[in-house]
Amino acid sequence: MAMNPDDLSDLEVLDENTIVQALRTRYNREKYYTYIGDILVAVNPCKPIALFDEKQHEEYTDLVTRTQRPPHLFWSADHAYRALCNTGRNQCILVSGESGAGKTESTKYMIRHLMKISPSDDTQLLDKIVQVRAKNNPRLT
Incomplete structure (x- = not known):
């Protein structure tokens, strides 16, 4: 072990x-x-990190098991998306933590990954989602 x-x-x-x-x-x-x-x-690393580029999107898409790659936000997003596609049942990802923990940034990265792997042509969907969140809770921008 x-x-x-x-x-x-x-x-x-x-x-x-x-x-x-x-x-x-x-x-x-x-x-x-x-x-x-x-x-x-x-x-939260409290610094910019290179874990969210195109290579990462590709490496965490269509994984059979999560042990194929190190832990990552993209696996969680991809897993939820695959479960939605395979079962047709709604999926939920709970993002929780203290103020300043990086919840909003983590959510944005997961949404970007979902945008990469979904067949949607709406390239402005991420901006729309962020705007809805900001409108409902101005602290989240």
Whole structure:
């Protein structure tokens, strides 16, 4: 078993101290995403990072299992999209965290990924979604 796995649920002991220590270690190694079972934990790097380019969109599209690539927001978005397409059932991605944690930016990246993988021709859909969110809650812009 890895000392610092991509999925912390693989650890023998999973308590608050272990989780915090593992997230800190991964953060110091510039690994900002970690799974804990079905949950993706994102730690805000508080700096620009190159994890959201065209290459990443391609690498996280149509993955059979999430273990094929390191943890990433795009896997969560892609997984929800594939579940929607395969089952026809609505899907939901819950983005939660404290103020300044990067929820809005994470959501924008996931929406961009959904725009890349969906057959929609509406190139301004992302802007429309962000505007609706801002109109309903001005703090989110």
